[in-house]
Amino acid sequence: IAKEVAKLLEMKAQLGGDEGKHKFVLKTPKGTRDYSPKQMAIRERVFNTIIACFKRHGAEAIDTPVFELKETLTGKYGEDSKLIYDLKDQGGELLSLRYDLTVPFARYLAMNKITNIKRYHIAKVYRRDNPAMTRGRYREFYQCDFDIAGQFDPMIPDAECLKIVHEILSDLQLGDFLIKVNDRRLLDGMFAACGVPDSKFRTICSSVDKLDKMPWEEVRSEMVGEKGLSPEAADRIGEYVQLHGGLDLIEQLLQDPKLSQNKLAKEGLGDMKLLFEYLTLFGITGKISFDLSLARGLDYYTGVIFEAVLLQQENEHVEEAVSVGSVAGGGRYDGLVGMFDPKGRKVPCVGVSIGIERIFSILEQRVEASEEKIRTTETQVLVASAQKKLLEERLKLIAELWDAGIKAEVLYKKNPKLLNQLQYCEDTGIPLVAIVGEQELKDGVIKLRVVASREEVNVRRESLVEEIRMRTSQ
Amino acid sequence: IAKEVAKLLEMKAQLGGDEGKHKFVLKTPKGTRDYSPKQMAIRERVFNTIIACFKRHGAEAIDTPVFELKETLTGKYGEDSKLIYDLKDQGGELLSLRYDLTVPFARYLAMNKITNIKRYHIAKVYRRDNPAMTRGRYREFYQCDFDIAGQFDPMIPDAECLKIVHEILSDLQLGDFLIKVNDRRLLDGMFAACGVPDSKFRTICSSVDKLDKMPWEEVRSEMVGEKGLSPEAADRIGEYVQLHGGLDLIEQLLQDPKLSQNKLAKEGLGDMKLLFEYLTLFGITGKISFDLSLARGLDYYTGVIFEAVLLQQENEHVEEAVSVGSVAGGGRYDGLVGMFDPKGRKVPCVGVSIGIERIFSILEQRVEASEEKIRTTETQVLVASAQKKLLEERLKLIAELWDAGIKAEVLYKKNPKLLNQLQYCEDTGIPLVAIVGEQELKDGVIKLRVVASREEVNVRRESLVEEIRMRTSQ
Numbered sequence: 001i002a003k004e005v006a007k008l009l010e011m012k013a014q015l016g017g018d019e020g021k022h023k024f025v026l027k028t029p030k031g032t033r034d035y036s037p038k039q040m041a042i043r044e045r046v047f048n049t050i051i052a053c054f055k056r057h058g059a060e061a062i063d064t065p066v067f068e069l070k071e072t073l074t075g076k077y078g079e080d081s082k083l084i085y086d087l088k089d090q091g092g093e094l095l096s097l098r099y100d101l102t103v104p105f106a107r108y109l110a111m112n113k114i115t116n117i118k119r120y121h122i123a124k125v126y127r128r129d130n131p132a133m134t135r136g137r138y139r140e141f142y143q144c145d146f147d148i149a150g151q152f153d154p155m156i157p158d159a160e161c162l163k164i165v166h167e168i169l170s171d172l173q174l175g176d177f178l179i180k181v182n183d184r185r186l187l188d189g190m191f192a193a194c195g196v197p198d199s200k201f202r203t204i205c206s207s208v209d210k211l212d213k214m215p216w217e218e219v220r221s222e223m224v225g226e227k228g229l230s231p232e233a234a235d236r237i238g239e240y241v242q243l244h245g246g247l248d249l250i251e252q253l254l255q256d257p258k259l260s261q262n263k264l265a266k267e268g269l270g271d272m273k274l275l276f277e278y279l280t281l282f283g284i285t286g287k288i289s290f291d292l293s294l295a296r297g298l299d300y301y302t303g304v305i306f307e308a309v310l311l312q313q314e315n316e317h318v319e320e321a322v323s324v325g326s327v328a329g330g331g332r333y334d335g336l337v338g339m340f341d342p343k344g345r346k347v348p349c350v351g352v353s354i355g356i357e358r359i360f361s362i363l364e365q366r367v368e369a370s371e372e373k374i375r376t377t378e379t380q381v382l383v384a385s386a387q388k389k390l391l392e393e394r395l396k397l398i399a400e401l402w403d404a405g406i407k408a409e410v411l412y413k414k415n416p417k418l419l420n421q422l423q424y425c426e427d428t429g430i431p432l433v434a435i436v437g438e439q440e441l442k443d444g445v446i447k448l449r450v451v452a453s454r455e456e457v458n459v460r461r462e463s464l465v466e467e468i469r470m471r472t473s474q
Numbered sequence: 475i476a477k478e479v480a481k482l483l484e485m486k487a488q489l490g491g492d493e494g495k496h497k498f499v500l501k502t503p504k505g506t507r508d509y510s511p512k513q514m515a516i517r518e519r520v521f522n523t524i525i526a527c528f529k530r531h532g533a534e535a536i537d538t539p540v541f542e543l544k545e546t547l548t549g550k551y552g553e554d555s556k557l558i559y560d561l562k563d564q565g566g567e568l569l570s571l572r573y574d575l576t577v578p579f580a581r582y583l584a585m586n587k588i589t590n591i592k593r594y595h596i597a598k599v600y601r602r603d604n605p606a607m608t609r610g611r612y613r614e615f616y617q618c619d620f621d622i623a624g625q626f627d628p629m630i631p632d633a634e635c636l637k638i639v640h641e642i643l644s645d646l647q648l649g650d651f652l653i654k655v656n657d658r659r660l661l662d663g664m665f666a667a668c669g670v671p672d673s674k675f676r677t678i679c680s681s682v683d684k685l686d687k688m689p690w691e692e693v694r695s696e697m698v699g700e701k702g703l704s705p706e707a708a709d710r711i712g713e714y715v716q717l718h719g720g721l722d723l724i725e726q727l728l729q730d731p732k733l734s735q736n737k738l739a740k741e742g743l744g745d746m747k748l749l750f751e752y753l754t755l756f757g758i759t760g761k762i763s764f765d766l767s768l769a770r771g772l773d774y775y776t777g778v779i780f781e782a783v784l785l786q787q788e789n790e791h792v793e794e795a796v797s798v799g800s801v802a803g804g805g806r807y808d809g810l811v812g813m814f815d816p817k818g819r820k821v822p823c824v825g826v827s828i829g830i831e832r833i834f835s836i837l838e839q840r841v842e843a844s845e846e847k848i849r850t851t852e853t854q855v856l857v858a859s860a861q862k863k864l865l866e867e868r869l870k871l872i873a874e875l876w877d878a879g880i881k882a883e884v885l886y887k888k889n890p891k892l893l894n895q896l897q898y899c900e901d902t903g904i905p906l907v908a909i910v911g912e913q914e915l916k917d918g919v920i921k922l923r924v925v926a927s928r929e930e931v932n933v934r935r936e937s938l939v940e941e942i943r944m945r946t947s948q
Contacts, residue, residue, distance in 0.1 A: 026585045026814055028539050029569050034582050037534035037593065044535070056876055058853040058883035060511035061518070065502050065614050066540060066598060086562040087571075090602065095503050097540075097561075108508050111500045119511065124540060128564065140539050152886035156865075160886075167876065281869040340500055379532040391630075395755040402530055402641065409532035412626035412634075 031131035031139025037376035042363050047122065049171050050144050050354060053164060054120040059146055062119050064104040066126075070094040076103050076336070078299040079206055083127045097126035101145040102300070102333065102351065109149055110340030115347050116150040135325065136358035147351030149337070155271055158304045158332060159278035161352040165308050165328045166284045168354060174327070174362060176311040179287055180244070182294040183272055184301045184331070186253075189265025190292070193258040194236035196229060202299060203227050208241060209295035212309075212326070216241070244291040247276050268303075275304065296331060303332030304350065310362070328354045373429065380472040381432040381448075383410045384421040391415070393436045397446070401434075404465040408434075425451045432468060505605035505613025511850035516837050521596065523645050524618050524828055527638055528594040533620055536593050538578040540600075544568040550577050550810070552773040553680055557601045571600035575619040576774070576807065576825065583623055584814030589821050590624040609799065610835035621825030623811070629745055632778045632806060633752035635826040639782050639802045640758045642828060648801070648836060650785040653761055654718070656768040657746055658775045658805070663739025664766070667732040668710035670703060677701050682715060682769035686783075686800070690715070718765040721750050742777070749778065770805060777806030778824065784836070802828045847903065854946040855906040855922075857884045858895040865889070867910045871920070875908075878939040882908075899925045906942060 028034060035043060073084055073096050085097040098104050101121045109117070122144045131139055146164055148157035162179060169177045187208070191201050207223050216238055223229040223237070243249060250273050259265040272290060279285045296305045308328040330352035337347035367374060383398040385391075391414050401408040409430065411421055418435075425433055435447040435456075445458040448467060459467045502508060509517060547558055547570050559571040572578050575595045583591070596618045605613055620638055622631035636653060643651045661682070665675050681697050690712055697703040697711070717723060724747050733739040746764060753759045770779045782802040804826035811821035841848060857872040859865075865888050875882040883904065885895055892909075899907055909921040909930075919932040922941060933941045 024545055024814075025543070026581065026816070027543065028585075029541055029543055029567055032539035032541070034539070034586075035535075035537035036586075037536060037591075040535040040537060043537075055852050056879065056881045058851050058881065060850040061509075061514040062511055063509035063514060063517075065506035065508070066600075067503055067506070067614075069499070069501065069503055071498055086564065088560040088562045090560065092602075093503055107500065111502075112508075112510075117511075126540075128566075140541075148886070150886070153865075153888045156869075156884075156886040159869075163873065163876070278869060281866055282873045340498075342500070376534040377532050378529050391627075392755055395630075395633075395752060399637065399756045402637070405530065407530045407532065410630075412622070412624070412630040414627045 029139070031129070031133070033133065033138065038367075038374055039360070039364065041374050041376050042367060043360060046172065046356060046359060046363065047144075050168055050356075051120070051122070053168050053171065054144075054146050056167075057118070057146070057160065057164060059118050059120040062105070062108065062121055063123065064098070064101075064108055064121070066124070067095040067097050068104055068107065070096045072096075072107050072340075073099060073103055076298075076300060076339070078202060078297070080127075080297060083129050085126045085128055098123075099127060100125050100298075101143050101353070102147070102298075103336070105145070105147055105351075106333075106336040106347075106349070107340050109337045109347055109349075114149070118146075118148045120144070120146045134361070136355075136361035138357055142356040144354040144356055145351055147349055149347050149349045151348055155274045155278055155304075158271075158350050159275055159282060161330055161350055162275075162279060162288065162306060163282045163284060165306070165330075165352055165354075166282075166287060169308060169310075169327065172359060172363075174310055174359065177287060177308055177327070178289055178311055179306055179308045179328075180289050180291040180294045181272070181275070181304065181306045182291055183268035183304050184296075185264040185303060186259075186268030186272065186292070187295060189259060189262035189268060190237070190240050193262050193265065194240070195233040196237070200227060200229060204229060204237070205295050206297060208237070208293060209297045211241060211293045211295070241293040244289050244293070246285060246288070246290060247273070249290055250276065271304065296329065300333040300336045301331040302334045305329075305331035306352075310358075325358055326355060327358050328352060375429040377409075377428060377430075378407050379409050379428065379430045380407045381409075381434050381468050382421060382425050382430050383408055383434050383436065384416070384418065385436045386418045387438060388415040390436050390438075393441060397434065397436055401465065401468070406465055406468055422449075422451070431472060434464065434468070503613070505603070505607070507607065507612065512841075512848055513834070513838065515848050515850050516841060517834060520646065520830060520833060520837065521618075524642055524830075525594070525596070527642050527645065528618075528620050530641075531592070531620070531634060531638060533592050533594040536579075536582065536595055537597065538572070538575075538582055538595070540598070541569040541571050542578055542581065544570045546570075546581050546814075547573060547577060550772075550774060550813070552676060552771070554601075554771060557603050559600045559602055572597075573601060574599050574772075575617050575827070576621070576772075576810070579619070579621055579623075579825075580807075580810040580821075580823070581814050583811045583821055583823075588623070592620075592622045594618070594620045608835070610829075610832035612831055616830040618828040618830055619825055621823055623821050623823045625822055629748045629752055629778075632745075632824050633749055633756060635804055635824055636749075636753060636762065636780060637756045637758060639780070639804075639826055639828075640756075640761060643782060643784075643801065646833060646837075648784055648833065651761060651782055651801070652763055652785055653780055653782045653802075654763050654765040654768045655746070655749070655778065655780045656765055657742035657778050658770075659738040659777060660733075660742030660746065660766070661769060663733060663736035663742060664711070664714050667736050667739065668714070669707040670711070674701060674703060676773060678703060678711070679769050680771060682711070682767065683771045685715060685767045685769070715767040718763050718767070720759060720762070720764060721747070723764055724750065745778065770803065774807040774810045775805040776808045779803075779805035780826075784832075799832055800829060801832050802826060849903040851883075851902060851904075852881050853883050853902065853904045854881045855883075855908050855942050856895060856899050856904050857882055857908050857910065858890070858892065859910045860892045861912060862889040864910050864912075867915060871908065871910055875939065875942070880939060880942055896923075896925070905946060908938065908942070 077099060084099050087095040124140055125143050126140055131137055165179055188201055191204055196204050207219050210219055220234045223234045224231050250269055253259055254269050279288055294307055307326050309326050332350040334346060334348040338344045383394050385394055394410050398408050398410045431451055433449040440447055445460055446464050447456055448459045449456045551573060558573050561569040598614055599617050600614055605611055639653055662675055665678055670678050681693050684693055694708050697708045698705050724743055727733055728743050753762055768781055781800050783800050806824040808820060808822040812818045857868050859868055868884050872882050872884045905925055907923040914921055918935055920935055920938050921930055922933045923930045
């Protein structure tokens with residue numbers, strides 16, 4: 001029946017095109033957007049910065065399909081699974097749009113039996129979440145992931161991931177930021193020490209994860225009310241999750257009577273200490289905070305976890321900086337690849353994901369505010385003419401320029417006015433105009449005009465390419 | 475019920491992870507593939523070539539979501555509509571994956587009331603077609619589109635699109651190629667002159683489009699048998715579609731008694747003549763063939779259409795070059811934007827789409843055959859040590875290099891063997907090794923080793939960045 005209905009609807013749509021047109025809404029799907037040329041110019045800058053950093057750290061690139069078999073995604077995202085987009089069953093495999101780049105990466109490693117790789121992947125992912133587009137939260141959004149897979153000595157790749165976050169946020173000049181760090185083993189050890197039953201670890205972890213959006217009182221009542229945790233256990237958690245600091249806090253917790261009894265907590269704290277030593281060598285501890293309230297939503301993390309937030313001075317009188325939301329996150333997930341391997345062979349992984357949309361929003365707003373003129377093309381020269389009937393000559397010249405690698409445009413008019421041609425350069429930021437004229441053609445020269453200064457020089461046609469290159473090289 | 479079943483399945487998957495694992499197939503969806511680092515390196519090269527060409531012609535970039543409202547795509551693709559991927563109805567809007575980049579572009583123009591733009595768009599599109607992956611036919615594949623929208627003097631933008639195809643196929647060095655050109659108005663005029671009823675124009679056009687894959691006899695019997703065309707009309711079409719040539723053929727057809735009676739055919743032929751004049755100015759007519767058998771599948775074309783095929787010498791004894799398939803196509807579609815505009819306002823458009831997957835296949839096979847070693851990273855230097863206990867010093871040095879913009883790697887081992895570190899450079903093509911040693915640290919120098927020549931020099935630490943830059947600049 002569904003098939004027949006679809007067929008009929010299709011036929012109706014094809015036949016009744018005019019009728020349907022009036023009800024048709026011209027928009028992009030909810031939670032998505034187009035990128036205009038200006039936005040693309042900003043996006044290209046940001047991507048170039050990020051890719052340069054990933055390449056500086058020796059990463060290879062991979063790509064995976066936008067959809068995966070549904071079962072590839074099943075059971076990887078905990079409570080967030082309901083946000084996955086499924087494709088319609090049109091006969092054949094059941095498919096879902098990817099929810100992140102990490103699960104496809106793990107699937108790729110298991111499928112190709114790769115045990116050792118350092119890769120980046122920049123692509124769109126899909127979540128049926130409530131969009132908040134002004135804050136940069138979309139249903140279709142980019143992730144920029146860098147991951148290191150392989151059996152290595154502890155905390156060296158983990159430290160590099162944090163170094164990468166530090167480099168990217170510095171390079172993008174987004175203002176002050178803070179990278180919060182924690183460890184899933186320490187969280188689990190802490191839950192155990194506080195009297196949380198094993199079966200509630202993940203769900204209590206989800207509650208802790210909400211601390212960046214909710215006050216502790218609400219999170220506590222979710223733990224006790226909805227999730228059935230004892231009030232005493234919740235209060236004990238409440239004390240720990242207030243703590244944040246650096247090496248000193250790690251030392252302090254290593255002496256904590258409850259935590260030091262717990263094997264997982266001790267492991268987590270030991271590695272955290274090692275991590276901070278490496279971060280000190282990298283010279284970046286100034287922006288790192290060991291923070292026991294950091295939990296991260298996803299199920300698959302097994303060790304270090306981290307999240308970077310931008311800080312914003314609320315106003316000059318307030319001393320405390322205010323967080324405006326997460327722009328990067330990641331952690332260690334040593335079990336995920338094993339979930340895909342038929343024999344359960346594990347490949348330890350650690351990685352970071354840069355949340356590019358919020359960064360775009362900030363940079364877009366900054367560009368709007370600054371009235372900075374952003375060029376959306378790179379055209380070096382407009383091929384123009386002052387007189388009529390020179391279209392053929394313009395086309396001949398521009399073909400010469402294109403073939404020499406010069407970025408050139410021509411107006412698609414037979415007889416455009418010179419003023420309109422010059423105006424086009426002003427509007428689009430083209431710096432030079434090559435003007436074809438009858439006298440110049442006879443003399444074997446082209447008149448080259450500098451748009452900004454209105455300076456004009458005659459250049460011999462055979463030297464034109466060189467002249468344009470010289471004048472547009474920075 | 476569906477919701478409940480989904481919930482139960484989810485729960486089952488989460489609980490019975492081990493049971494499910496054995497039946498789970500580790501693969502990408504049918505018709506899709508991952509890109510390995512090596513394939514990505516080739517892809518990056520190809521994209522860079524194509525983007526450079528688009529920018530040379532002054533194009534801006536835009537991007538649109540991977541899915542559109544289902545009704546946005548409805549009624550645009552004729553018989554191919556059945557190949558569209560729909561998303562599951564999960565409550566909310568009905569969505570489909572984009573089938574090409576042209577319809578989203580037209581939707582973008584109408585939605586933003588843009589009447590004038592030259593843009594490129596490189597992104598994946600989706601077709602539930604029968605995949606033929608070795609020939610580069612996938613269900614998820616890239617399109618690289620360049621389009622010019624706006625009311626201009628005839629054939630100038632059209633000629634530029636053909637120039638772009640010519641430049642890209644030349645720059646990619648894929649071997650000999652041919653660009654076939656025709657015009658939808660001429661086709662329609664020809665159908666009318668042959669006695670095809672108006673109502674059958676589009677479906678007969680679809681049949682003609684199959685001539686590159688089927689012999690004329692089969693196409694004829696489809697026209698007569700399945701589509702109810704009279705045998706006489708079919709035979710008249712059969713005579714025209716054999717014709718191909720250049721300006722001479724255009725002149726000949728302008729004299730054709732039947733065609734010259736038809737307004738559409740005359741318009742098409744007149745513009746074709748103008749197009750060839752511009753292509754002569756661009757110096758590219760050598761690879762252009764005016765071909766009456768070219769029809770193009772899509773419904774929305776209204777004027778010039780074209781398609782580029784690679785030619786391959788079957789073997790040295792055969793004179794005739796054999797086509798190995800289309801690698802680019804496009805044409806003029808003056809009505810598409812108007813289909814989205816509430817008042818039906820038209821924006822004339824012409825554009826070209828580069829079919830990148832077939833090009834990837836060819837280049838991949840060429841790389842495999844040539845045993846050319848493709849580097850998948852750009853790392854300039856490996857930071858290594860000859861003795862144990864120097865991890866801290868390696869990390870300190872690499873942070874200095876990263877901060878100076880040097881692309882550097884370090885092995886994630888506490889005490890890696892020098893031999894293993896050198897082997898890593900050999901394997902991945904890293905040209906330099908910066909070796910930290912106790913004596914060198916005391917002396918304030920780093921030993922820099924050139925992997926290819928095994929030459930070693932001591933470089934003062936403060937000059938190391940400069941030295942690496944110098945030795946790795948081309």
